[in-house]
Amino acid sequence: MKYISEFREKKLVEHISRKIERIAQDVGRKVKLMEVCGTHAMAILKFGIRQLIPLSVKLLSGPGCPVCVTPNLYIDTACAYARKGFLIATFGDMMKVPGSDGSLSEEKSKGGKVKVVYSSMDALKLAASFPEERVVFLGIGFETTAPTVAASISLARQQNIKNFMVLCGHKLIPPAMKALVEADEVKIDGFLCPGHVSSIIGSKAYEFIARDYNIPCVVAGFEPVDILQAIYLLLSQICHGEAKVENEYTRVVTPQGNLKAKELMAKVFNLNSSEWRGIGEIEDSGLSLAENYAFYDAQLRFPVEIISSREMEGCRCGEVLRGLIEPEECSLFGNFCNPSNPSGPCMVSIEGACNIYYRFAGKYD
Numbered sequence: 001m002k003y004i005s006e007f008r009e010k011k012l013v014e015h016i017s018r019k020i021e022r023i024a025q026d027v028g029r030k031v032k033l034m035e036v037c038g039t040h041a042m043a044i045l046k047f048g049i050r051q052l053i054p055l056s057v058k059l060l061s062g063p064g065c066p067v068c069v070t071p072n073l074y075i076d077t078a079c080a081y082a083r084k085g086f087l088i089a090t091f092g093d094m095m096k097v098p099g100s101d102g103s104l105s106e107e108k109s110k111g112g113k114v115k116v117v118y119s120s121m122d123a124l125k126l127a128a129s130f131p132e133e134r135v136v137f138l139g140i141g142f143e144t145t146a147p148t149v150a151a152s153i154s155l156a157r158q159q160n161i162k163n164f165m166v167l168c169g170h171k172l173i174p175p176a177m178k179a180l181v182e183a184d185e186v187k188i189d190g191f192l193c194p195g196h197v198s199s200i201i202g203s204k205a206y207e208f209i210a211r212d213y214n215i216p217c218v219v220a221g222f223e224p225v226d227i228l229q230a231i232y233l234l235l236s237q238i239c240h241g242e243a244k245v246e247n248e249y250t251r252v253v254t255p256q257g258n259l260k261a262k263e264l265m266a267k268v269f270n271l272n273s274s275e276w277r278g279i280g281e282i283e284d285s286g287l288s289l290a291e292n293y294a295f296y297d298a299q300l301r302f303p304v305e306i307i308s309s310r311e312m313e314g315c316r317c318g319e320v321l322r323g324l325i326e327p328e329e330c331s332l333f334g335n336f337c338n339p340s341n342p343s344g345p346c347m348v349s350i351e352g353a354c355n356i357y358y359r360f361a362g363k364y365d
């Protein structure tokens with residue numbers, strides 16, 4: 001199959017692994033490479049990439065799962081809308097995320113109107129089909145999801161669908177990378193940049209990280225050969241004292257990205273400061289609706305006030321998302337907290353590091 005089998009080819013995988021072994025010896029020290037994409041985190045564990053590279057190269061998971069980085073205040077606000085009789089339309093992985101006082105799943109079991117949809121367009125159709133309902137779509141996700149939500153909002157206006165609103169929680173990846181580097185809690189030697197997000201924003205979007213912070217960046221795809229080749233390119237840069245952006249995923253990602261999608265986002269959204277779970281407020285890292293589209297902003301039209309939000313006691317998602325600990329270092333991992341009974345968002349989403357570790361860690365040990 002084109003673009004699958006050739007990127008899983010055993011001989012090629014072994015060849016790149018040997019190249020990594022040699023270049024890691026030339027680097028001559030421990031290095032930490034961080035991915036900021038849940039799909040990379042999953043591919044790394046699922047394909048046993050860690051077992052194919054030297055111990056001196058540590059792969060860290062960063063804030064790459066949109067559900068995980070969405071703070072409890074957002075979940076609490078969504079639950080409050082459900083309690084007030086709004087129809088909540090959401091992606092399925094938000095259902096079980098525990099907020100301060102329960103999840104959307106619990107709101108639904110208490111009679112709240114909460115519906116799982118597969119896209120924001122489905123939510124828009126729902127609003128058109130049930131004009132008596134006030135439909136709030138939970139707009140979370142990175143640059144990959146935001147353009148589709150922008151398209152739905154734009155269409156809602158064109159079609160004069162007035163009972164469709166968005167609770168806007170979209171976030172942007174490059175400002176989060178910058179925040180992690182500036183916080184300097186973990187010395188990151190290189191970034192494995194996300195394939196999906198980069199298909200929208202383009203590989204040039206990371207140039208400031210390489211230039212201003214002297215950190216190598218490589219955009220990578222999701223197959224074993226993609227990830228190993230990206231690791232090799234990062235180590236080569238480190239070995240030669242370079243810091244630049246390279247693109248391993250040229251079959252999907254261009255330097256400029258998807259211009260139409262970026263244009264649509266710029267039309268519908270404004271940049272704003274946004275709160276990330278475990279990281280805090282990051283300047284210009286979130287999207288809110290632009291003035292022309294403010295009518296579709298749930299919080300502007302029907303504000304709800306959340307008195308206080310709190311995190312689950314003992315849950316260390318924040319540290320997991322900053323690459324400070326691995327999921328297994330959380331004392332709740334696997335026993336008290338598991339995918340059927342998650343204590344934190346990183347165990348809920350299939351792109352969350354704790355969920356991924358629960359399913360795949362130890363598979364190749």
Ligand code: SF4
Binds near residue numbers: 333354
């Ligand atoms: S194992 Fe559970 S409680 Fe611990 S950090 Fe992960 S999600 Fe939170």
